[in-house]
Amino acid sequence: AQTVTQSQPEMSVQEAETVTLSCTYDTSESDYYLFWYKQPPSRQMILVIRQEAYKQQNATENRFSVNFQKAAKSFSLKISDSQLGDAAMYFCAYRSPSNDYKLSFGAGTTVTVRA
């Protein structure tokens, strides 16, 4: 089974600044998918960004970007120009192509944004 580790239970960032959330995972597979999901207090989980392991280029979605280091099994999320609406719990998730439906989630990082 894949293990996803988020070592930062909480992160705080000043509005308009940048914060980076870390995620590491354990796998023996060479091809897989990685995701960052955002879960605001309303609890609706929303996909932020996804990365296919076979793609070397880091995924970017507006103010959100990832740093995917395949050899190090690291998948960090950078939030640039942080906004109050970014405050939420962020989950890193892994999906295997050989078991291509289950998402394995980390424990999450709570992000607070200071005005």
Added chain:
Amino acid sequence: GAGVSQSPRYKVAKRGQDVALRCDPISGHVSLFWYQQALGQGPEFLTYFQNEAQLDKSGLPSDRFFAERPEGSVSTLKIQRTQQEDSAVYLCASSLARATDTQYFGPGTRLTVL
């Protein structure tokens, strides 16, 4: 509908009661998933449907948990003889095709067992 909906949003049960949690996936979505999220934790996979077929139920914690999707659309997660350790948020997600697409989550049902 615009997204995945779940009902009820909150459920309080006395220990030993049976509960039924409903999920309405996005129209046309073939794949449906249930996850259990304990307080302060990430979701844990429970079970997966492709249309009406339950292809994986390996995550169900005990035989008190049962899920169905008889017509390949709405799904119900049933918990019999609820225990305090069943208290959690139950999330439903759906995806368009064979689950290789993005999973879209519902708002969840928060179950509290007293």
